[in-house]
Amino acid sequence: MSNYVLDTWYPIAWSRDISRTLSARKIVEQEVVLFRTEAGGVVAMEDACPHRLLPLSMGKLKGDAIECGYHGMTYDCSGKCVRVPGQEIVPPSAIVKTYPTHENMGLVWIWMGNPTLADKSKVFDLPQYHDPAWSSAEGDALEIKANYLSLADNLCDPAHVSFVHLSTLGNAASEDIPVMHEEQDGKMLTWRWIIDAPPIPIFKKYGNFKGNVDRWHYYHYYAPSIAIIDFGSADTGTGAPEGRRDNCMQIYACHFMTPVDQETSIDHWLHVKNFPADSTLNAALSAEFRIAFAEDKAILEAIQRNETRLATRKTIKIAIDAAPRRMRRMVDGMVEKEVPAT
Template sequence: MSYIREAWYPVVWADRVGRELTRHVVLEEPIVIYRLQDGGIAALQDSCPHRLAPLSLGRLKGDDIECGYHGMTFDCAGKCVLIPGQDIIPGRALVRAYPVQVKYGLVWLYMGDARNADPSKIFHIEQYDDPAWHAVQGDTLRIECNYLSLCDNLLDPAHVTFVHATTLGTPAGATVPVNNEYHGNEICVWRWIRNAEPIGVFAKFGGLTGMVDRWHYYNYSTPSYFKIDMGSCPTGSIPDMERRSEGTQMYTCHVLTPVDQRTVLQHWFHVRNFRTNEFEMDADLSASLDMAFREDKVILERIQLEEERAPDFKRIILGIDAAPMKMRRMVDKLIQAEAAPRPTA
């Protein structure tokens, strides 16, 4: 399977990286990640160039990794610095070192040419550092499905009524159409549901009890970043849709890591503008969100099995599929552009 490689991908929460060697797989590439003595983080190809023994089975010597098979030792830049019993180190005794950044509590790796590793291209949400908002680290959900299926799901407000009936949806949204907007490598799918009951999450944590106007804005950017803006306000209180921050608003952010063609990691966190100093509710709200995301996991994993069982099945296309289909065309276009021959000087 092909992937967009000239991009940053989240791999693991930074607070889960210690001085032990841990193996991760990103875009089908095995990677060993560990914390340096100065607190930084290193990420190397998890394959010794001698016999392909995983370096994660070796041991740390300071900030170097000693391969557990024959003791070849590599520094945190991927260069071999020692071969036991041999003074000459071949020039090809190298492993790939990946550019690393930490943002939003996550470790991000650049999977393309290191010369293109611009940190400003990492997913961005301006409210994260805004003192009027409160950011909460979520979790990582491993889903046994193709990452594009999860991308389809996260561009699809229509499923919320049926899959998340007690958490993120109500029956009022079943017949409300969605609007699609496309800008470069970004997509926004949105809708407002007027004069309806509040969804479970906002009723429980946002204190909304009467009828509300509520919204969902599903914002996607390549390769697999999602910023979902959802909120509510008392019916009729915010006539200008661009003034949503005056209501009860939350962004759930989903940044995905394709592991292989049938596995994806869904890293998520949220920022909210209500009850921002009530840290004791963070765990309960995160648990409610986690329950909703696990409802998607059940369906997506079953879809993956059905697709593998019937690979030639011809699906029908509905109006709600416009944005997911556009997303897949965007991804294909970027993959093809990366694969195109580069002009020579």
């Protein structure tokens, strides 16, 4: 059984990558062709001509229509066939499925479910992304050969940082600090504070801390596929845990995930931070994140292989599993309550 939520906005591509060239993407096991109209909007259609199933992405963009590369059948951006070369009549059933899209935060978002429910005001937004006092930089579209809910487990789980990301985002000081969690409406929040400890490697490298810091990780997981990791540090004793964060260094690592198929996901990641950054600093920070997320990728792909191989194995649970398990129940609930469009 599929575990994809369909009635939701998924990221499908960086806005920077969608242009007047036809681009192919895959999401929830569907092939999609994307292009930008002459007016600048983004059109998404099923990537198969209903005649012989040639991917439309192998055709030509003519104005805002796609001409199939096999026999020239032409579909306007509503998916309606407007030309069949060699004949006058266009079969009324010659229609390609289209999908609602929207752009925000440098990404193209797509709605794969019931289109009558697609409300563009619900596309995810992080206010700080638009705040001139903050800076941001786009990262990569990282392919991970693992189910997207396995990525979600990882993103409801601050504890892994102490073991997986020792050269970048974590250090041993946090190893034994328990993780808190709270289920909120459509969201799982997990967090912990590490008080009076050495800064993590990237804060040591790019920050300006005098000695030990008070450090926090807040993982905001918006089901089914978005995670905002709020992490930061302030000099110990300056009151950060009580809410005074005037002199802190704070980064939102944003993960916008595309479920491609049951064993493939794409993590579109970017970072937003409370300090100015030129392109050199942004590139340096992205390089650090690239190391960290490659570590996650290695682990998630190895787990995927073992889960496939040991499909009936019953695993053991520990305290930090409470949040991922509740997150999965939340996603299951979203899937169950969906009524397929008729």
